[in-house]
Amino acid sequence: MxxxxxxxxxxxxxxxxxxxxxxxxxxxxxxxxxxxxxxxxxxxxxxxxxxxxxxxxxxxxxxxxxxxxxxxxxxxxxxxxxxxxxxxxxxxxxxxxxxxxxxxxxxxxxxxxxxxxxxxxxxxxxxxxxxxxxxxxxxxxxxxxxxxxxxxxxxxxxxxxxxxAGLAALHDLALLGAMYGMFAGAFTAMAMVGTEKVAAADFTDELLVPWLNSMVAVLPLLAAEADSGEEVSEERKLVERVALTNIIDTAKAQGVAANLVNPIQAIKDNT
Ligand SMILES: NC(=O)c1ccc[n+]([C@@H]2O[C@H](COP(=O)([O-])OP(=O)(O)OC[C@H]3O[C@@H](n4cnc5c(N)ncnc54)[C@H](OP(=O)(O)O)[C@@H]3O)[C@@H](O)[C@H]2O)c1
Incomplete structure (x- = not known):
């Protein structure tokens, strides 16, 4: 009823x-x-x-x-x-x-x-x-x-x-995990440009938010790929590995801890 x-x-x-x-x-x-x-x-x-x-x-x-x-x-x-x-x-x-x-x-x-x-x-x-x-x-x-x-x-x-009864918590925590991962990357990005005196607020308004919004639009494609069970191509893995290495090297060179990005490379290496 x-x-x-x-x-x-x-x-x-x-x-x-x-x-x-x-x-x-x-x-x-x-x-x-x-x-x-x-x-x-x-x-x-x-x-x-x-x-x-x-x-x-x-x-x-x-x-x-x-x-x-x-x-x-x-x-x-x-x-x-x-x-x-x-x-x-x-x-x-x-x-x-x-x-x-x-x-x-x-x-x-x-x-x-x-x-x-x-x-x-x-x-x-x-x-x-x-x-x-x-x-x-x-x-x-x-x-x-x-x-x-x-x-x-x-x-x-x-x-x-x-x-x-566990399904709501499972989904809730998965979504929160996605959010914290995004925030962790965003804070690293702010710290990186901050080393060259770029204000976090300006960077966030002008570049970070539009960029993340455009990348969110790609997620359904990546999700469909994950569901298909198809292997990510070796070419794409290589391109991503080079980019991640460059991010980590540049963060370190600018004096920013890359602790938040390092695990992403490890995850990518295992997929
Ligand atoms: N705030 C958000 O944005 C948000 C978003 C999504 C989910 N949540 C979830 O909602 C829940 C509450 O969050 P909140 O933001 O309302 O937190 P909060 O403002 O810190 O309030 C915590 C509440 O828990 C009570 N509490 C804590 N320990 C207790 C104990 N041992 N015995 C009895 N009562 C106790 C507090 O009582 P007193 O007033 O006496 O301290 C208060 O009512 C959390 O599980 C949180 O994850 C919050």
Missing amino acids: VNTGSTPVTVIGLGAMGQALAEAFLNAGHPTTVWNRTAARAEPLVAKGAVRAETVAEAVTAAPLIVVCVLDYAAVHGLLDPVADELSGRALVNLTNGTAQEARTTAEWAAELGAEYVDGGIMAIPPTIGTPASAILYSGSQQAFDTHSTVLDLLGTSKFLGTD
């Missing part, structure tokens, strides 16, 4: 992200109960109509849908293990960053308690929560996702990846 009414929602964890999640529910008129370890962080939300639970138990029993977003899974279990008996029959949507294995273990734990568990990965920053620009990945209980998808859609563009 798809829920289209004003489902009461509980949000546990009111850091930068939890506050944005709770605000999205409040903006849509959902009765929203909130709890945070540091109680004062609930105040701006209470001013917007949220109910502040005094205890985690009170927060959990206030709604059929519980969204938790704290630092890590140790914090999730530190909060929810003591109130595990209250979770039966509820949908627990955990948007805390964690590994695929942590998600699977938590799904098994929730299933033993009779709770429906959905794990999630937020591909967004707090200011974009509540807009289509926020992609939120989900996996786990199809039943809970279908029941609450209308409510979850308030947070951004929802994507359900399957009933293996």
Whole structure:
């Protein structure tokens, strides 16, 4: 059954992200109960109509849908293990960053308690929560996702990846890895031109961002190649090896650590 009414929602964890999640529910008129370890962080939300639970138990029993977003899974279990008996029959949507294995273990734990568990990965920053620009990945209980998808859609563009609870974390971490790899290369690039007194901001606006945008457009071609299982030609490997060697040599000559580029050459050498 798809829920289209004003489902009461509980949000546990009111850091930068939890506050944005709770605000999205409040903006849509959902009765929203909130709890945070540091109680004062609930105040701006209470001013917007949220109910502040005094205890985690009170927060959990206030709604059929519980969204938790704290630092890590140790914090999730530190909060929810003591109130595990209250979770039966509820949908627990955990948007805390964690590994695929942590998600699977938590799904098994929730299933033993009779709770429906959905794990999630937020591909967004707090200011974009509540807009289509926020992609939120989900996996786990199809039943809970279908029941609450209308409510979850308030947070951004929802994507359900399957009933293996680990899939959202797997995709989330893969995407974050791609982002950090890109940032690492970008910081190396800024440091390289910085040795000749080029301002990072000017370089980034004028050259780096347009360049990376044009290269992003090539990714679907590379992905199709990877899917085809075809070997990259020796000629292309050689061209890439020469370019990577030149990058590393030039970085070193300019006094910039090439630590972030070195592993790429090693990966390329093994493919
Ligand atoms: N911010 C982002 O741009 C972003 C984007 C995507 C995903 N996320 C994910 O969202 C989650 C929360 O991030 P955030 O940005 O909201 O972080 P944050 O602003 O640092 O807030 C951390 C939250 O976790 C709580 N917490 C930490 N340790 C705890 C413990 N041992 N017991 C109980 N509560 C504990 C904090 O409570 P106190 O207030 O009491 O310290 C606070 O509510 C993380 O998993 C993060 O990876 C964040």
